[in-house]
Amino acid sequence: MKKFLSTLIMVVIGMVFGGALALLILSGELSVANIVVGFVCLVVFYIVHIILHEAGHLIFGKLTGYSLVSFRVFSWMVVATENGLERKKLYVPGTLGQCLMAPPPYVEGKFPFKLYLCGGVILNFLASAVVGLIAWIAGEFPLAVSLFVLIGFFIGITNIIPAGFNDGMTLKMAWNQERKQWQLFSQFFINAQTSNGVSYQELPDELFVLPAGDDGADYFSQWTICMQLARAMDRLDFEEAKRINDLLWERKKQLISLFRVEIAKERLFLLTILEGDIEEIRSIYAEKEVKRFLAIKQMSNKRIAAAYELYVNGNLDKAVALCEEGMGLERYNPNAADVVLEKKLMGVLLGD
Known part of the structure; x- marks a missing residue:
């Protein structure tokens, strides 16, 4: 098919x-x-x-x-805030535009x-x-x-036409499945709430739970597991975050490309901060797709690159410089909760 x-x-x-x-x-x-x-x-x-x-x-x-949360065409974006619409900049490889709503x-x-x-x-x-x-x-x-x-x-x-990660496939998956409709609602709701500054820890537990019997094979369920990972990171529970990352890493070939790269990036960070296998860290960092994504100017990418510089190359000055660059990208990040989380993770990285 x-x-x-x-x-x-x-x-x-x-x-x-x-x-x-x-x-x-x-x-x-x-x-x-x-x-x-x-x-x-x-x-x-x-x-x-x-x-x-x-x-x-x-x-x-x-x-x-x-209600509108954000509207993006290529990397140009407007985000609905309490003070009205604000311009942001976000590049998401593989997508040309996106309208996210609450x-x-x-x-x-x-x-x-x-x-x-x-x-x-x-x-x-x-x-x-x-x-x-x-x-x-x-x-x-x-x-x-x-x-x-x-x-x-x-x-x-x-x-x-249902194919890959498009409107038709999302529609097909949710059409007659109540549990998938709940997961779709959860995606929209979590994004809307975190965009307004509500942390992952503050959101209800039921938004992060896979439905009974769900094997986590489709991108609805994979997104839910990614949110579990984000929540563990928000608690600074890196051991739990690594456990969740391991589960996703084992099935990385089943993940859509966007999720696969994000999981690889966070694995880099977790392995460095937990002093994991140095050869695995270097192997992931050397992957072309990972390098391409890390080159995008985003707070998370600067934080992950800083972790690599600090723990693999032992270059504290470079790590500090990368974190400072990451802080300077705050104004472009459309998600207020993620801004707070990135600052917190950079603080942990540099021992603040």
């Missing part, structure tokens, strides 16, 4: 770009200038449809009782998640249909309009 879906997505991608080229050829205006214009339209309309997609989540979330109170059997998850696809399809209809009524279908319509349907289709 996974092979079929990935093949289908590749077919859709090929159809979009093949269709764009065919439109240029059929128009009889295949020239360098038109190819450049077409390429620019592809880029611009792709960004427009990403914004429309996330706006769709926002609109349909609002209609079903959600859910309404959970009522068993009535959790409104379907429209929220489908909202992005609905707006992509709707925008493409409206623009296409206007062009059809006007009797003209220029290349720019054709590209806008094609890209909208492309983004909509690749998001609604």
Whole structure:
């Protein structure tokens, strides 16, 4: 099934770009200038449809009782705070945008998640249909309009077909499973609360518990276990955090790439601070994917790099400098609880 879906997505991608080229050829205006214009339209309309997609989540979330937490396109982000909207900067590899919202109170059997998850696809399809209809009524279908319509349907289709870590897969997993709907609610709720400064320790225990019989194989459950890890770190219970990390590390091949790298990074920190196997520490640090993520300017990455410098290279000055750099990135972090946690962990690292 996974092979079929990935093949289908590749077919859709090929159809979009093949269709764009065919439109240029059929128009009889295949020239360098038109190819450049077409390429620019592809880029611009792709960004427009990403914004429309996330706006769709926002609109349909609002209609079903959600409230805005954050809205991100690429690394540009706005976060809802008590003082209004604030600009932040967050780069998440593998994602082009994200609209996160606080859910309404959970009522068993009535959790409104379907429209929220489908909202992005609905707006992509709707925008493409409206623009296409206007062009059809006007009797003209220029290349720019054709590209806008094609890209909208492309983004909509690749998001609604259940594959990997997308809206369609999340919708499929939660559709008829109450326990998965609870986990989805927990994700939204924990993110909303911690974004407002509520620590992981202050949140109810039931948000961090896997449902009975859950084997932790899907990304809903893996996220819950990651939150257990964050909670242990918040308590500065590094032995418990290492135990949870070990469980995730044993099944790292089953984790989605984003989780796998985050678990590897925190394993680096835990192994260094608990004076674990130095060869394993060096091996993880040398992984290309880990190095790529650690190069991203985030508080957690500076803290982990500082731990490596301190415990592996014995370079206190470098560790202090990295922690200072991390503190300087506080203003970009959209999650208030994580800011407090990172400061606390850096303090432990440097013996404050």
